[in-house]
Structure formats: structure tokens, C-alpha cells
Amino acid sequence: MQLLDGKQTSQDIQQEIAVQVEHILKEGKKKPHLAAILVGNDGASETYVGAKVRACEKVGFDSTLIRLDDSISQENLIAEVEKINQNDNIDGLIVQLPLPAHIDELSVTKAIYPLKDVDGFHPENVGKMTLNIPTFLPATPAGIIELIKRYKIETEGKHCVVIGRSNIVGLPMSILMARNSYPGNCTVTLTHSRTKNLKEICQSADILIVALGRPEYLTEDMVKEGATVIDVGITRVKSDKTKSGWKLKGDVDYTAVADKSSFITPVPGGVGPMTIAMLLKNTLTAVNGFDV
Ligand code: NAP
Secondary structure, eight states, X not given: OEEOOHHHHHHHHHHHHHHHXXXXXXXXXXXXXXXXXXXXXXXXXXXXXXXXXXXXXXXXXXXXXXXXXXXXXHHHHHHHHHHHHHOTTOOEEEEOSOOOTTSOHHHHHHHSOGGGOTTOOSHHHHHHHHTTOSOOOOHHHHHHHHHHHHTTXXXXXXXXXXXXXXXXXXXXXXXXXXXXXXXXXXXXXXXXXXXXXHHHHHHTOSEEEEOSOOTTOBOXXXXXTTOEEEEOOOEEEEOSSXXXXXXXXXXXXXXXXXXXXXXXXXXXXXXXXXXXHHHHHHHHHHHHOOOO
């Protein structure tokens, strides 16, 4: 079994980005600038946004965190997005999800200028990803693709099973793994809560990407010997062993599955840090433009 070390790989990528920022500054250009909008004060969202802002500082980006009250109307939130769209000093914008129930996430996502949509959630960017036109890839799937690439995991002709079909993880993941490229060229099965015989489907997977948000759901008996297992899940579970009173659990029963797998991501230290690295990479792309 080989550990897919997302923490180390993320640090490597951040180092590469920091070097590129130095070049940009030497050319007399301004620092890349990421803005994040956080609505309300959900604990997990605070943690994620805080980590993104700290990562910006580390690589030499400017960052702006806009905190808005959770009573804000959809109209006023979209007006805030518009302001950033118009601000030439800001290269990338993310609106941390989830948003309060009275706000339609799609309407807000659609309001973001596609060339600043570094989360890759705008329908225009999702369409481009689907058609394999250079665009911002959503950060979590992009992070998984990058890990597969850097660890040189074979994907061609493999059976890839994705558990979960969310717009931000499972669905784009299935599209990327099926693309005619490397990583890609997999035969993909996209599964969800209505899938029948999930255990049998998983047992035939060469690559398992698990993103359903249920701690330790994927058990050893669902995994083929030698499979690659990517655990996207992060759930806070109560713990009396930590100061915070909770710890993070993945969707994979790591201890039991690790011995059976050829490659596996840990939680924490796997997909999570890669997500942040790819968000920074997307922001740099917003500055430099796409390779076409
Ligand atoms: P989500 O929007 O809640 O979607 C969950 C998906 O799992 C849905 O498609 C659902 O099916 C499916 N599902 C639920 N129970 C299932 C079951 N028993 N069998 C098969 N499929 C089942 O979740 P998400 O946003 O994709 O996030 C998934 C997990 O990844 C969460 O733990 C989240 O915190 C984590 N996450 C981590 C990162 C990171 O950076 N590491 C980033 C994003 C998300 P239906 O569609 O049929 O309801």
C-alpha cells in the first residue's frame, strides 16, 4: 500500500505557485488576488475559508474575506458579487457554500463572472469542462486528478467507481475520469443513494472515489485487492480526545481498507489539502490565462 500524501503534494504545489508569484512580481505586475465571500458563521465553513485565506498569504497572493450576515437577501448578495466582478484588482472569487436556505445557490453562482469563477461552479465553466475546453476545474476533483498524475497511477481502461453525484465532487469527477486523456480513459460508474448492488459494483472497481459524506461507509469487503481508494469525505464526529471536541472522519474505513489497496488517501491529509492547492492554482490561471 502506498499513501497518497495530499498534505505533502499540496505543499509542493504551493511552493511551485510561490515561485511563479515571484516571477510575476519581478515583471512588475500586481500580486494575484483571491476574494472569498462567507455568509453567516457556520463552523466548518469558517475553517475552510480560514485555511484558504492562510494559503493565499503563504504563496504571496493578496486575499480579501468578505463576511456577510446570514440574514442578507439574495439580491444584496448578488450585488456584492457584482462589485467584485467589476473590481479589476481581484482575479478570483469564491462564494463559500452552503448558503442560507433562503438563497438560491445557482443564482449566486451564475452571477460570478466566469473568468473569475475559480471554484469552477459556473454553468459556463461546467459546460467547458464537460467538452474538454480549457477552463477552471472544480478544486476538489482537480486535486484528485493532480494526485493521480503526480503518483503516476494508471487509469487507462480501468473501472472507476465514484460514490456520490454532487455537482462539486462526484459528477465532475466522473466526467474527468472518463475523458480521453491522462488521467482519464476510465470506464466510469457513477453511483448514488438509489444505486442497487453498490457493494458488488465497488468490488469490481480498480479506482474508487468515495464522496458521500458518511463516515467509514466504505468497508474492506467492498474493495478489490489492489484497488486505488480516494477518500473525499470529511465529517466532524464527536471526540473526547481532542480539545475541539470533534475530529475529522473520512468516508472510508481506513484501517481495514488500507492493507487491501495499492494506493489510498488518508483523512485528514489527503484530498482536503489538494483542494486548497488547486484553488490557488486556478487563481494563478485567472491571472495568466488558460493554456490553449
Ligand atoms: P452531497 O452534496 O451531500 O452529496 C452526497 C452524494 O452521496 C449524493 O449524490 C448522494 O446521493 C450520495 N449518497 C448518499 N448516501 C449514499 C449511499 N448510502 N450510497 C450511495 N450514495 C449515497 O456531498 P458532497 O458535497 O459531494 O460531499 C461529500 C463528502 O465530501 C462530504 O463529507 C464533504 O464534506 C466532503 N467534501 C470534501 C471536500 C474536500 O476538500 N476534501 C470537498 C467537498 C466535499 P443522492 O444524489 O441520490 O442523494
